[in-house]
Amino acid sequence: MSKSVLNDFTFAAGGDLIGPYVNFEDVNDPTFKQIYNLFKNADLGYANQEGAVFDLATFIGYPSAETGGGYPLFPLAIAREIRAMGINAVSLANNHAIDWGMHGLVSTLKSLKAVGITQAGGGVSETEARAPAYIQVSKGKVALVSATSSFPPSAVAGPPVDRRGIISQPRPGISALHLRHIRLIKPDQLSELRKIAGPVGSPIEDGIRISNQYFCTSNVEGTLIEANPIDKIAIFNSILEARKNADLVIFSMHSHEGDDPTTVSFFSKFFHEAIDSGADIVIRTGPHAIGGIEIYKDKPIFHSLGSLFLSFGGVRIYSTPSGQKVTFPDEWFETIITVCKYKSGKLNELRIYPAEIESSTEKTDGFPHLVVSDKANRILERVKELSAAFGTVISIEEHIGLVEIRNE
Secondary structure, three states, rough: OOOOOOEEEEEEEEEEEEEOOOOOOOOOOOHHOOOOOOOHHOOEEEEEOOOEOOOOOOOOOOOOOOOOOOEEOHHHHHHHHHHOEEEEEEEOOOOOOOOOOOHHHHHHHHHHHOOOOOOOEEOOOOHHHHOOOEEEEEEEEEEEEEEOOOOHHHHEOOOEEOHHHHHHHOOEEOOOEEEEEHHHHHOOHHHHHHHHHHHHHHEOEEEEEEOOOEEEEEOOOEEEEEEOOOHHHHHHHHHHHHHHOOOOOEEEEEEEOOOOOOHHHHHHHHHHHHHHHOOOEEEEEOOEEEEOOOEEEEEEEEEEEEEEOOOOOOOOOEOOOOOOOOOOOOOHHEEEEEEEEEOOOOOEEEEEEEEEEEEOOOOOOOOEEOOHHHHHHHHHHHHHHHHHOOOEEEEEEEOOOEEEOOOO
């Protein structure tokens, strides 16, 4: 059990850090300063570190074959700006963690440590990537446990291997949650699919596997999502460990799975289990667009915080190293910052601040700006509607969302 109870504690959370790439002193905008101060005035600030942090001019590693050196990369000077803003805890468990190979990940770990930002979800070994990270603040100790279900295969951290009595170094990487998506189809459809797939299809129990897609027979068509039990146990064990050593436990999950009912239901159940294991706050990043807010056992679940920074120089189409073209919809440039306040160890207040992310060729490209009037209400109404599906009640007062906290 925790040794003390957090009181008058404030936690501010934002989504993905895709940027920034310019110093904050070059950005003189009061609506960004308002967001800056939300983090600066909090006891703890969180975001997902979507990409690498090191100075490319002195980097001794190489871009990875899978991503070719991912787009999100900012130097040590920008990391200092992020820390000065009040963001002192980040997740490294995401699909961009090894854009610059293992050297890039290790360099990022060193950079974050050098500027005083605590990370979870990445490490020089499987043990380190899985482990809770602890942040000591003036009012107590906070733990962060992070994992991702969206990642290239080579990003997964691993243990040492034994070759004829010689033990290797462990493999740096991220804390992964492997998911299996199973499409349920009727027996006659499976028979036809086997014919069509030919040697490409691999037989499995009650079905067939084609690449990473599983098809199994069922009288009712639909989709199932299954979590790898080994990964699941490891993640929940880390949360249990964090619960024993911290006053507040945050669990973050980075996932690019869609927002269809099956996916939302799967993650809602998974997040409930995370809270049952000891988490006080659950944050999902990855979808880029805003998701709903759920309150489970008086604990908040943020089903997507979107992006905090999204800098692409005003370009709305991005070509991946594999040649895939990704178009950025307007919804990706609307986001929220959530601020939780705790009294006597319990969630006392949860405020939602709506923001727009600038998409331009100016220095402020990718920066979030707090919005008011109709823009704010439109964003908050969408959050309100998405959250209502979980039974969450949100009121809007002076362009800020207020989540009803019952503390039953």
